[in-house]
Amino acid sequence: MSYGPKPWLQAHWDLRAAGNFILGGTGTGLLLAAALAGPAAWRWPLAAGMALIAAGLGAVWLEIGRKLRAINVLFNARTSWMAREAYVAVLVFGLGLAALALGRAPLAQAAALAALGFVYCQGRILFAAKGIPAWRTRGVVALIVATALAEGGGLLFAAAVWVVRPLPTSWLVALALALFARGAAWSRYRSRLGAGAARLALEASGRILLYAGTAAPLALLTIGLLLPGLAPGADFLAGLAALAAGWRLKFVLLRRAAYNQGFSLPELPVRGGR
């Protein structure tokens, strides 16, 4: 067996693990969107958001080697962000299900706050993975949180455009802010990402995020505002673009940019002296 100092892709976390970050982030964004959506339309985004988070957790459960011991994930909340993520998930589902059962919007808002904690834990899970430079780069937590907000907002737009007409201006402003925040978080993260294989792997997705996932949705939202007749289609496309660009970026971050740093020798052996 021979390895050089050249980094190679991690093979431990596959699409199932990436699914937890992708679906969990979007679900969280949807929960936050539900909290901001107002009294008329919080139930379905809340239910859909919880379903997405559950699907993400289910996906990662399929990846663990000892599925019947999954409860052990709760044992080390003292230092492990994965354990903390599990505890916060329990809180999200508890509050969310209570909100749906009791019909209480404030409980949905509390669930959204807890979901924000959930996605923050996801960001910290990546940041604590010292073996993967693209994950341990400062700014990854803000990127994960910001893209969750944009993805959730995007999904809300893409789905709500058929049932809520016209979409409230406050929703447009919230999505636009989330898109700006994600664009800024990506730029900040990218500036801190060192040169290397991970950066190369992320560059294309980053450009897509900025152009197709940020600029294009903002332009479409503006078109919808100026030309109300085109608004349903424009808003739908804007939401879809915001969602898809975020999913692509996270998939690449989790799978294609997840290079380790290989091995390195700061000094070479001086032979013959011993």
Place this chain on the structure above:
Amino acid sequence: MVADLRRCVGCQTCTAACKHANSTPPGVQWRRVLDMEVGEYPDVQRAFVPVGCMHCADPPCMHVCPSTATRQRADGIVTIDYDLCIGCAYCAVACPYQARYKTDDPSFAYGEAMPSEQQGFDARRIGVATKCTFCAERIDAGLAQGMVPGIDPDATPACVNSCIAKALHFGDAEDPASNVSQLLAENQHFRMHEELGTEPGFYYLWDKRR
């Protein structure tokens, strides 16, 4: 653990000894020796570099482990409790040294288990994280008999015992009189990826002190 890079000849005897002592399945190699080419023609140098779990003083694998399966003993050896581990592989992506493995299904060198593989097979290792233990059971058994790890072979990791070039050394780095402390005092050394702050317990000697 101390590896003298000037002495290692890349014979892989330590990797074979580790495999024999720990019955690791195909593809799982707790002790490896990298064959590195460094530089560009015509300034190229070849180095053989033993690697594995560095038993870090501040191990990221332990901090991220959600189940407390990964722990650190008082003597610094980082261990995995196979009965607690859920096999999430978070420790594997947190390890900067690619020292951890997860095997989801039993596998054997020739398909069916040979008698030696049957003898060493441990079902608890399926679906969980595994890595070098510094042959902790061997060390403990030796210590119980009053032996000194790194000096007495029966209290020393198999890879160190097997090294044909005396490139691998094991001992108590906190004891200034120990074999490894003396080697570290007499030679220039480094630890891999030291900038990450994990304080690896694996030192590489590369030159004499001037």
